[in-house]
Amino acid sequence: MENNKEFRHYLIGFVLATLLTVIPFTLVATVGGKIAFFALILSAILQLIVHLRYFLHLSFKGQQREDLQLVLFTGLILLIMIGGSVWVLGDLYNRM
Amino acid sequence: MSFSIRKSLHPGLNLGEDHGDDRLEAETSVFGFWVFMMSDLVTFGMFFAVFATTMPLACCPGPKELFDLGSVAWQTAFLLASSLTSGMAILTLKQEHASRSASTKKLVFWLLVTVLLGCGFLYREISDFIAMAAAGGPPTRSGYLSALWSLVGLHGLHVTGGLIWCLVIVAGIVVRGVDHRWKLTLLRWAVFWHFLDVVWIAIFSFVFLGGLL
Incomplete structure (x- = not known):
């Protein structure tokens, strides 16, 4: 059934997201360090x-529509602006 | 046209064939909203950049004195659960509201559960802010704390806005039924709500967990 498939889609996403939340929280609370x-x-x-x-x-496959390209372009803008800010100010900080 | 063979037309759950013209009109309006969301993401990105540049000065009080990991975990759980329930609301919209005569009970139920979970998130966040100010970390204390309060506060304001928006939608649905206009509004709101959870991933990873490492 199409309906069940869509429901399962959300559920899979939720379970994966929960796992990917629990792992970092647990590691930071217990292990710490480089692994965490x-x-x-x-x-x-x-x-x-x-x-x-x-x-x-x-x-993520094919060029069906422009929304993925938009995300990637925004990602590029963010990379330039955040990376640039952190780079310049980090450099200043190290020279102080 | 190529519309009919394309599986999905815009970000978020698409309404599908049963919804006729609503589905096609959703393409431009929801895609346009997605463009706005991306510009909002750049705004958040700049707040992150400011926060990142103040991180080396995060001391006295810093993350270890101010953050409550348990409370951040609760907020994350509330927001993630609300993402799922908002997904259930849109799924209900798609599957049961192709005709206007369908009962709105299930849709309203999922939207109200989402609002409750969102309120749970806000409650913990505001308690954390109050506790942080009491522990000697008001936003005026240091550049780091100004950046922290602005970034997390900006997200909190978005959540508040999303909750009010959702309540307006619920009221509209109850009064006028799930018509064409409210369908498109719901689709946009769902994109907004999922987007806020995405931003929260960056906040809890980078600001809270990263700060405590």
Whole structure:
């Protein structure tokens, strides 16, 4: 059934997102250090993709529509602006 | 036209064939809203950038004195659950509201559950802000704290706006039924609500968990 498939789609997204939330919280609360740091970054990126895929229904294959391109372009703008700010001010901070 | 063969037309759950013209009109209006959401994302990005530049100065009081990991976990749970229930509301809209005569009970139920969960989130967030101010961390204390309060506060304001928007939609649905206009409004609101959860992932990972590492 199409209806059940869509419901399951949301449920899968929810379970994945929950897992990707529990893992970093647990690691930061218990282990800490480098492992937690990398797990944190990885889970955040994965959970971002899970939300876009399962809740916002963005498709990652083909060029069906422009919304994925828009996300990627916004990502580029953010990378330049955030990366640039952090780079310049981090450099200033280190020289102070 | 190519419309009919394309599986999905816009971000968020699409209404599907049963909804006729509503579905096609949703393409332009929801896509336009998605463009706005992306510009909002840039705004959030700038608040993140300001926050990141103040992080090396995060001390006295810093994250370890001010953050309550348990409360952040609760807020995350509330928001994630509300994302699921808002998804259930849109699923109900798609599956049961192709004709105007359908009962709105189930749709209103899911929307109200979403509002309740959103209120739970806001309650914990505001309690945290009050506790933080009491522990010596008001926004005027340092550049780091100004950036922290602005970033998390901006997200909190968005959530508040989303909740009010949802209540207006519920009122509209109850009074006028799920007509063409409210359908499109609901689709846009759902995109907005999911987007807020996406921003929250960045906030809890980067600001709270990253701060406590």
